[in-house]
Amino acid sequence: MAYEVTATKQRPKTFDELAGQDFVAATLKSSIETGRIAHAYLFSGPRGCGKTSAARILARSLNCEKGPTVNPCGECPSCREIAKGSNLDIIEIDGASNNSVDSVRQIKDEVIFPPHGGKKKIYIIDEVHMLSNSAFNALLKTIEEPPEYIVFIFATTEVHKVPATIRSRCQQFNFRLIPIETIQKILKETCTKMGIEAEDEALFWIAKESTGSLRDAYTLFDQVASFSEGHIRSQLIRDKLGLVGLDKLNALAETCAANDTAGAFALLDGLLDSGVAIEQFVIDLAGYYRSLLLLKNGVTRESLLGYGPDRFSVPVREKLDSAQLEQALSLLLGLYRDIRYSVSPRFELETVLSKLCWLDRWVSPLELRAAIVGARNILEQGGGGGIAGPLSGPGLKEAPQIRTSP
Structure with missing residues (x-):
């Protein structure tokens, strides 16, 4: 039997299986139950969040022999043909490769014919924003007053490129990005179905890297599973993909917090020699300081931190305040932007690492302003260096106001 990627194998078949899109699923189910079926739908949202899957579920619900129903049987000829992509009444069109007026004219010529065997004839046009302006104009009248048996379902990742005249019809x-916790739960269920053992930390990393896209999560899951030999472990992922683990980040941050520049350079050299890419190292280190900043401000949610709060170095958390952590994060984000144009990315990284080693002595603009204002107040009150009166006179000016970033 041919191998089937997990994203295809685990594609949702009912509205209840549509992950992270509760509002969409509830609204479509209510529309079907009350018989308020629109003639045109526009599904928009990020990649891999279920737009095409929802379109196919809606098509199956409308054309099921027991329908329209919110729970298509999946066993009738119509449901099976839709699942295989062979149903003649469900026409899926790629808007990127069929974006001309001629393609739309073909649709206009076809809609006059009723469905072959189903109740509805459904056109699913993916990446509809790729259609030309002329093609959109040719569609206007058709989607506004189509035959009663026609349903259009448009899907796009860039809804702002769809003309308002189309959107209004x-x-x-x-569709929203899927929460990390939801993706992690789905991956865990997938592992159970496939008989794969997986550490929660490893699945969390996959969910986090997918940035809200379930399809991306499945793709990364397949890649990791291919070299995990039935047991997905976080350590194996770090070794194979060149990632920096939390233990090493803690050790490096503690060395920097101790002002040990030589020790920090030695740790960096060992990490880069192990095959960690400079860009990946900067990403991981920036994420680490971000997590420390969140912790400093009372955020303990594991899905935001990446790890449990108790796993982050206590000495680093105690030594650095919020302003210093913000400065560390700013240095690393600036470094990531700069290294692509740098003569030597490693030199840039070592320079920033050296700055991180004296971060506890860095003074923020707000602290500097407070110090200047305090010194001025002391001088004006006659309490500094024998000055007996307020700071005034023809040869003296008022201290300048210092502007600080928010």
Whole structure:
């Protein structure tokens, strides 16, 4: 039997299986139950969050022999043909490769014919924003007053490129990024179905790297599973993909907090020699200081921190305040932007690492202003260096106001 990627194998088949899109699923189910079926829908949102899957579920619900129903049987000929992509009444079109007026004219010529065997004839146009302006104009009349058996479902990742004249003729549904916890739970269930053992930390990393896209999560899951030999472990992921673990980040941050520049350079050299890419190292270190900043401000949610709060170095958390952590994060983000144009990315990284080693002595603009204002107040009150009166006179000016960043 041919191998099937997990994203295809685990594609949702009912509205209840549509992860992270509760509002969309509830609204479409209510529309089907009450018989309020629109003639055109516009699904928009980030990649891999379920737009095409929702379109196919809606098509299956409308054309199921027991339908329209919110729970298609999956066993009738119509449901099976839709699952295989062979149903003649469900026409899926790629807007990127069929973006001309001629393609739309073909649709206009076809809509006059009723469905072959189903109740509805459904056009699913993916990446609809790729259609040309002329093609959109040719669609206007068709999607405004189509035959009663026609349903259009448009999907796009860039809804702002769809003309307002098209959007106004469609019921619009905005799909959201899927939460990390939801993706991690789905991956855990997938592992159980496939008989794969997986550490929670490893699945969390996959969910975090997918940035809210379940399809991206499945793709990364397949890659990791291919070299994990049935047991997905976080250590194996770090070794194979060149990532920096939390233990090493803690050790490096503690060395920097101790003002040990030589020790920090030695640790950096060992990490880079182990095969860690400079860009990946900067990303991981920036994420580490971000997590410390969140912790400093009372955020303990594991899905935001990446790890449990108790796993981050206590000495570093105690030694650096919020302003210093903000400065560390600013240095690393600036470094990531600069290294692509640098003569030597490693030199840039070593310079920033050296700055991190004296971070506890860095003074923020707010602290500097407070110190200047305090010194001025002391001088004006006659308490500094024998000055007996307020700071005034023809040869003296008022201290300048210092502007600080918010």
